[in-house]
Amino acid sequence: MTRKHEGEAGGPRRRAEIFTATLDMLGSLGYDSLTIEGVAQHSGVNKTTIYRWWSSKSELLRDALLHSHMLRFELPDTGSLRGDLTELAERVQALLDDEHRRTIVEAALVGAVRHQAMRELVVSFLDDRFGRHQPVFERAMARGDLPHDADPALLVDAMAGALWMRVLVRRGDVADTYTRDLVDMLMDGVQKSATLSGRPAR
Amino acid sequence: MTRKHEGEAGGPRRRAEIFTATLDMLGSLGYDSLTIEGVAQHSGVNKTTIYRWWSSKSELLRDALLHSHMLRFELPDTGSLRGDLTELAERVQALLDDEHRRTIVEAALVGAVRHQAMRELVVSFLDDRFGRHQPVFERAMARGDLPHDADPALLVDAMAGALWMRVLVRRGDVADTYTRDLVDMLMDGVQKSATLSGRPAR
Numbered sequence: 001m002t003r004k005h006e007g008e009a010g011g012p013r014r015r016a017e018i019f020t021a022t023l024d025m026l027g028s029l030g031y032d033s034l035t036i037e038g039v040a041q042h043s044g045v046n047k048t049t050i051y052r053w054w055s056s057k058s059e060l061l062r063d064a065l066l067h068s069h070m071l072r073f074e075l076p077d078t079g080s081l082r083g084d085l086t087e088l089a090e091r092v093q094a095l096l097d098d099e100h101r102r103t104i105v106e107a108a109l110v111g112a113v114r115h116q117a118m119r120e121l122v123v124s125f126l127d128d129r130f131g132r133h134q135p136v137f138e139r140a141m142a143r144g145d146l147p148h149d150a151d152p153a154l155l156v157d158a159m160a161g162a163l164w165m166r167v168l169v170r171r172g173d174v175a176d177t178y179t180r181d182l183v184d185m186l187m188d189g190v191q192k193s194a195t196l197s198g199r200p201a202r
Numbered sequence: 203m204t205r206k207h208e209g210e211a212g213g214p215r216r217r218a219e220i221f222t223a224t225l226d227m228l229g230s231l232g233y234d235s236l237t238i239e240g241v242a243q244h245s246g247v248n249k250t251t252i253y254r255w256w257s258s259k260s261e262l263l264r265d266a267l268l269h270s271h272m273l274r275f276e277l278p279d280t281g282s283l284r285g286d287l288t289e290l291a292e293r294v295q296a297l298l299d300d301e302h303r304r305t306i307v308e309a310a311l312v313g314a315v316r317h318q319a320m321r322e323l324v325v326s327f328l329d330d331r332f333g334r335h336q337p338v339f340e341r342a343m344a345r346g347d348l349p350h351d352a353d354p355a356l357l358v359d360a361m362a363g364a365l366w367m368r369v370l371v372r373r374g375d376v377a378d379t380y381t382r383d384l385v386d387m388l389m390d391g392v393q394k395s396a397t398l399s400g401r402p403a404r
Contacts, residue, residue, distance in 0.1 A: 106315045110312045113311070113312050114312070123371065147393070150393075151383060151387075155392050157368055158361075158364040158387065162359040162363040162364075164367070165366070169314060170325055178356075182359075185353075185391075186388075186392055189387075189391035189394065190348065190356075190388055191283075191389055192391065
């Protein structure tokens with residue numbers, strides 16, 4: 001009865017609506033209360049159709065996180081690591097600044113703390129996004145912008161983690177220059193970034 | 203009836219047990235289900251005694267977060283910013299690696315996402331800790347290790363945020379050298395840290 005769905009092309013015709021309903025319900029109800037029945041009702045797609053493609057809520061949620069347009073952004077090639085990281089930080093900040101999408105991210109992170117299954121989904125999601133951003137680091141290494149033994153995962157942790165602390169925890173205390181200052185610090189180091197950037201002291 | 207309690211010296215005789223019970227219950231039940239009645243029962247201190255000092259659960263929780271020994275650590279003066287930051291990162295990692303204390307931190311952060319009152323408590327807690335760590339940055343600026351226009355809050359966000367991502371989200375994927383690599387990156391910048399540190403490529 002369960003049919004294998006393949007990558008982005010697989011899934012039923014109203015796939016995008018199902019994913020949107022899934023993430024909306026995750027955001028509004030949290031992981032515990034999310035059900036396939038609820039998604040069916042919210043998306044207007046028959047429950048049996050959803051079950052034909054996804055046999056459990058965690059399978060459905062995995063695909064929704066990975067493939068929904070709501071949590072996705074494209075990164076342009078700006079020609080420099082600093083430019084590319086600034087784009088990445090700004091895209092993440094824009095995502096977190098959008099109340100609807102922030103609610104989904106928060107529900108996923110809260111769920112990850114409480115449920116092993118949700119944590120695995122979040123880790124898959126982060127791995128997938130990290131994979132999509134690999135070209136940024138490959139280009140930088142090819143250009144000589146980044147040493148070959150640098151650890152891009154550490155950089156991404158520090159960048160995403162700082163935005164999480166500032167936007168989700170401290171909320172409302174985000175300077176306009178936050179992403180630029182963050183990227184400068186990660187690029188140049190805290191000892192040099194403030195003086196190197198040549199801007200006046202704050 | 204409510205008596206003002208002053209700083210760390212104030213509060214009833216069995217203050218430490220009350221704080222421990224409060225944080226234990228936050229960790230096991232979450233912010234929603236935490237009650238002064240529960241803390242009284244768990245600590246064996248009379249409910250009216252607790253109410254004499256703290257008129258609400260958020261007041262009690264604020265003092266427990268700020269003053270309990272469970273979430274506190276002292277930072278030695280190592281003589282360098284790199285050494286001091288490494289101590290700080292290792293103390294935070296040790297706190298998150300301890301399952302009991304991690305549960306408390308997780309409950310506070312989960313609560314902060316869901317409840318305005320809990321978020322304010324977490325922000326007060328972070329501000330308090332940031333204030334306690336100010337001597338690290340003051341010493342570094344006095345020594346010339348850190349430019350006077352550097353932003354220590356950004357540094358702390360990136361450090362705490364990276365540890366949060368690695369320990370609480372990715373859990374179990376923490377290399378022994380993670381804190382050292384993190385501090386090197388924040389000190390020297392990602393472009394230089396890997397080569398400057400002179401260790402072999404991973």
